[in-house]
Amino acid sequence: MTVTAERRVERIAADFPILARPTSRGKRLVYLDSAATSQKPRAVIAALVDYYEQYNANIHRGVYEIAARATAEYEAARVKIARFIGADVSEVVWVRNTTEAINLVAYSWGNANLRAGDAILLTELEHHSDLVPWQLLAQRSGAELRFIPVDERGLYVLDDLDELLDGCKIVAAAHVSNTLGTILPLDTIVSRAHAAGAVVLVDGAQGAPHLPVDMKALDCDFYTFSGHKMLGPTGIGVLYGKRDLLEAMPPFFFGGDMIRKVEYAHSTFSDPPRKFEAGTSNIADAIAFGVAVDYLERVGMPWVREHERLLTAYALERLAPFERRGLEIYGARDPELISGVISFNLADVHAHDLASILDTEGVCVRAGHHCTMPLMDKMGWAATARASFYVYNTEADVDALCVGLEKAARVFGI
Amino acid sequence: MTVTAERRVERIAADFPILARPTSRGKRLVYLDSAATSQKPRAVIAALVDYYEQYNANIHRGVYEIAARATAEYEAARVKIARFIGADVSEVVWVRNTTEAINLVAYSWGNANLRAGDAILLTELEHHSDLVPWQLLAQRSGAELRFIPVDERGLYVLDDLDELLDGCKIVAAAHVSNTLGTILPLDTIVSRAHAAGAVVLVDGAQGAPHLPVDMKALDCDFYTFSGHKMLGPTGIGVLYGKRDLLEAMPPFFFGGDMIRKVEYAHSTFSDPPRKFEAGTSNIADAIAFGVAVDYLERVGMPWVREHERLLTAYALERLAPFERRGLEIYGARDPELISGVISFNLADVHAHDLASILDTEGVCVRAGHHCTMPLMDKMGWAATARASFYVYNTEADVDALCVGLEKAARVFGI
């Protein structure tokens, strides 16, 4: 990294209060688990405080001043998200997280459109959240589940894509794999799926935080993501859907704020996106998610991608010497093909033990199956350790990871 | 109110930063819309900041220090909620809000248990969130919707209860009406519903915040409530369900964190409550909700009820002179029968205009149908203004409401 780039990252890191707090062992916090959840900049935390201290009120129906402000800021956050992903504001539905967004589509769109004999096409890399809802839809509807295979590096094998798409009504695939970082060849998938008459849901939980995305350009039908993985608070996420699809879908949750007219016997409903947002929204977190997106736009998503690409390249280079001592790195080694995620194991040290030892050095990595059990089974990995990068990570963080690996090797006598 | 009681409320009000901020017109903020959403004490806001600044991490699977702390605090919050409502910790399911909780039951329990010919019994007072999900369940299952009637004061008419319960599988009713404050005769409803073989869901959105509740004593089967109406943040709520019911219910959302084992073709699931909590939880808000409940326990729920009872009595007394000038007060006038909610209209002043004029005096009341359109139609009210009280409201707030009513009367030449 150049000195200027390094400075820029340090300035960014300084915006994240948690990164300035040493661990209980007095170590610097080296947070390499952003694929699980990201840290939050001061501005996002401040947005929550501002809301609760200055204008907390229920929205849409309040006549008084703070209710008007809460409504305005909440809807302004939706506009920010829409702009961030290149969508129309009516196409942005607030949900709790990616998991809810995918379930909503599997229930609402899925129940209305899937029949016995149809097929649902996933990939072998999917997170449980983009797999299990479709298993249940398949059970309910009698549709068949199919999988785009991946090779031993986690790269998609598209040779049989057209056969897989035959009779397929929906393709659901992760924009970026949370276990291996593999980036989906979205252009190919979307154009061929559309040619085959299937709609495409992209699980963007690891996409929107790390890559520039534009719904018009991607042309997928649904895109789902979670605020907490992209500098926003927990409890808020987004389902993007093309307007005509959202309009045709039956509402899913029923209650306050999504209705047009209610009588004792029956009801009529609002237009999208409101028709999918029943009950009091997560107002504060939606507003704070808007502020997170402001932050990412200020940093610039192309810069985010480039920063992670460079850091991944640096990490692969720094990890290479450990390979002689039994370090195994999974997934594609080419930073062009992956986002900032590296899965690995060190000799016979179990991933959990590795993570525990890294923790003593202040280094936070995830260990386990990363909610991709079937992939782990297929690959024959019991568990992996995973380091994942984001805007605030520096080369010094990668160096700290290496110090931790040294320690683990020493403890385990490797 | 005695001087000591008044002091106590003032001390409580001082814990709520928003109440110290004047409106843009320089008026004291007089917040009388807690039935829509409550304000938050400093401790709850601080809990959010602490989480994000000190130990933000994804839970349950993290090995490192901040993940361990996040998991511990998140599960400790569940224990607090369980204790607060007298439930077992395994019976407390985190959801976004009351609306989601009721929808979850209508889908998961409802689809599994309702058949054509069965009946669903509601009341005429229900909020849309406890009405529309059942309308749709009735449509899906062919079950019949029935309603416990209310009289012109919003009091339940239970004369035909046994007939209404005949063939009934589930009774769903608000613990407290958000429009009129009517308190449900829970003992009667629960015991007679159980005798008739029906389960009982209590919509506690206005119950848990305002009345002492104990699941063992109430003996209802499901109880639902929202954090934001009881000093907690937006985006978090609870579904309480008796353990055997939760165990028998199929899971509803599928994805990360609610599974036991996933293969490409099928999956098995965790025990309750986790089996209903798919994807990354609203960690920060769950923790802060725990802190809100700590606050309410410190204040004491019996005190909350008593405080609101006294304040309602005071308000009814202060409002009485306006009745000669066309003020209409709806609902039962007896503070023993209602929780701290008063719905009213002033002569020919539309509720929205009234709320707008009150707003100029810093007084926040809700105006409209309060998400109870069918009730409004039945009663023949186009809209009502509603003042609702909570722990931080004082007699001075009621006095400010009266000043606002004077102004409205003057403006409208009444």
Next chain:
Amino acid sequence: MDDFYRDYILDHYRHPRNFGELANADVEAEDLNPLCGDQIRMQLKVDGGRVGEVRFSGKGCAISQAAASMLTERVKGMTLAEIAKLSKDAVLEDVGIGISPTRMKCAMLGLRVLKSAAIGELAGWPDEE
């Protein structure tokens, strides 16, 4: 908002102009503001391409009813195409300043209903260009 409720607004609220039903209207539409329950119906008689008679009915707050009442006075003699092009400013000009954002929907309800009546009717016409 303080001084929004001027005498002429209250006058229109309590004595709405052109209030009632037309026996055989050429054009009509109706809508409600689901968030507050305000309801308005607009009916037009069109003579020689221009609005001859106009009536509104409904119920709601002073803002929605007064704005609708004033609007009916404004549109007499207009063509449907002119109505379809009416802007919010026309309403704001009538009712005066000082409407808070939360009440804007109330003020615009009459306009929305009137325009949807006009546009719906225009859409039914054979395309002239």
Next chain:
Amino acid sequence: MDDFYRDYILDHYRHPRNFGELANADVEAEDLNPLCGDQIRMQLKVDGGRVGEVRFSGKGCAISQAAASMLTERVKGMTLAEIAKLSKDAVLEDVGIGISPTRMKCAMLGLRVLKSAAIGELAGWPDEE
């Protein structure tokens, strides 16, 4: 946690005692920790009411495997009722202090499996009281 990975832990991890399968076990159980994938199976031969042979198999982290290995050494000669009453402290005594809360589940997996085997078997017995 720093000093948790002592030599004897690593020794049990790499050279687990009583590891393998029993051809005809009287009692057995198996479970996995769904959050990390650790898996353990425990098998017992019961002779005259007491554990004669014991074997465990599975895969997982040093903590779960070493704790299970040490546990198998501890339970030889115990009655099933004694096993059913074994407390967490027994495991903590074996593995030493310093297990972080996040890893407690790993340490206790073997105990959980063993106890569920014993309790399951006990439940199958005719009630003696």
